[in-house]
Amino acid sequence: MYRHFLKPLSDFFISFFLLIILSPIILIIVIFLFFVNNGKVFFFQQRPGLDAKPFKIVKLKTMRDAFDQEGIPLSDELRLTKAGRVVRSASLDELLQLVNVLKGDMSLVGPRPLLMQYLSRYSTEQAKRHNVKPGITGWAQVNGRNAIGWEQKFKYDVEYVEKQSFVLDIKILWMTFINVIQRKGISADGHVTMEEFKG
Numbered sequence: 001m002y003r004h005f006l007k008p009l010s011d012f013f014i015s016f017f018l019l020i021i022l023s024p025i026i027l028i029i030v031i032f033l034f035f036v037n038n039g040k041v042f043f044f045q046q047r048p049g050l051d052a053k054p055f056k057i058v059k060l061k062t063m064r065d066a067f068d069q070e071g072i073p074l075s076d077e078l079r080l081t082k083a084g085r086v087v088r089s090a091s092l093d094e095l096l097q098l099v100n101v102l103k104g105d106m107s108l109v110g111p112r113p114l115l116m117q118y119l120s121r122y123s124t125e126q127a128k129r130h131n132v133k134p135g136i137t138g139w140a141q142v143n144g145r146n147a148i149g150w151e152q153k154f155k156y157d158v159e160y161v162e163k164q165s166f167v168l169d170i171k172i173l174w175m176t177f178i179n180v181i182q183r184k185g186i187s188a189d190g191h192v193t194m195e196e197f198k199g
Helices: 002-036 082-089 097-103 116-121 126-131 150-163 166-182
Strands: 042-048 054-060 107-109 135-137
Touching (some): 002 166
């Protein structure tokens, strides 16, 4: 009942309400990034959703487009802008994913949507993370986010899939609020973001 009816319904209304309430903040950030990023404000990328079906995620752009001589993107450390670092440190780059929640591609709570190329690298157990909609925040995020390794992250994701409930979702949302305030787990050890998952 909760997973198939109440959760999607609450996702829609809460995301709609938050977009209205947070629209002044989003607008200020968009204007700020417009000037510091030479007009490039939004970041779109295809990610796997429920049952690994692809959808286009939207975020605020925190990295510049920079490539090496072979056309390969430079490391996150080199592409992350000073403005992007500020926006990312407060998790403000994630706010536009409320649009994805409103569209039904994502949920407020669930395993984070990762890269499409990771799909073939998951074990059968790890692939269970796609049995629910991806979320803006999740059980792995409030238990370490980018500061924990991939194996532990996926264990938390699968644990969430198996134990998903209203009480657990409320707990995760509250812990997310606390973690954002305290700015916990934003970066992996030695990286500004999470290093690539190679299976």
